[in-house]
Amino acid sequence: MRNPILLGLGLLVANAAHADLGAIPKESGWSGFLLGGVTASSHESNFYAGGDSKSRIDNLGSPESESELAPLINADIRYTFADTRTQVFLGNLIQDAVRFDFTQQFGIRQEMGDKGIVAGSLVFNVMPVELWSDPYATGVDRSSTDAKSKGVRFAWDKIWGSNFNGSITTREVELDEEHSGQQYDQRHGTSYAPVLNRNGKIHDMELSYQWHFGDGQVLEPAILYKQAKLDGSAESFKNTGLQLTYAKRGPQWSFVSNGYLGKRDYDEVNPLFGQRADANEMVLTGTFFWHSLLGIKDLTGVITASYNQADSDIDFYDTRTSALSTGLLYNF
Structure with missing residues (x-):
């Protein structure tokens, strides 16, 4: 399933400039952050149903621009057992936020001396993404549905004492009501709906390396790979990308930036359009x-x-989002 738009924009790297990028504290106790604010965004998507997105479209062309004002809420709560170098966590971890990953997690991290930190966790989305149940329906008011995901993740930071970090995530994606292509089938007597089914499994792999410079600067390139094995073969895809994160922390101000370029290749042709929906992402x-x-x-x-x-x-698959977020971050 495409993550069509609005990946919790504004949550992203809010904690990246506030800690040693995932180090376990030396003392036992609670730690973490709370973030609250607001996000204003403009987006173009034929799949995302949030905000004031129009429920009716007249053709299968490019998406129209919509706007949205949404609350900005995020949290990371951790408890450290300093004697055993163990940490239990719930929320969006520092090292994930730096890498532009907004998955919520509940799990445990263990420091292994100079061999790094390993972690195992359950992953899930607290707030389901709202999509159109049949995004291809035209001339009628489309109904929305919730897309939920859950799965597991294994991560290893500072692999064997190096500056390499890696993670593998697998999750199940399920839409409450998946009706993609059903209206088209009814109108044209076809049977395309099964190959457009967006339910299924998504696997993610990532490998990154951190360079630490003077004056509190960090540069982290990353290689990302994603494979979606969905029930619909025309919706299944492979995604490869490169990401670069730069962070600078100062006593009064800090700055974090992310850049990502990726290529998405679909397994089969979308029968409604007669071609694959392959895309370049930025x-x-x-x-x-x-x-x-x-x-x-x-x-x-x-x-x-x-x-x-x-x-x-395929123009129908194009997406664009621009957003501006502001909020207050409290560390404890």
């Missing part, structure tokens, strides 16, 4: 932090600007 984000806001040591002001696009060989 994401750019920048987040600025102002520390000790209002003289409060653990309070930080956050502003994020972001843009992403996917240019598909």
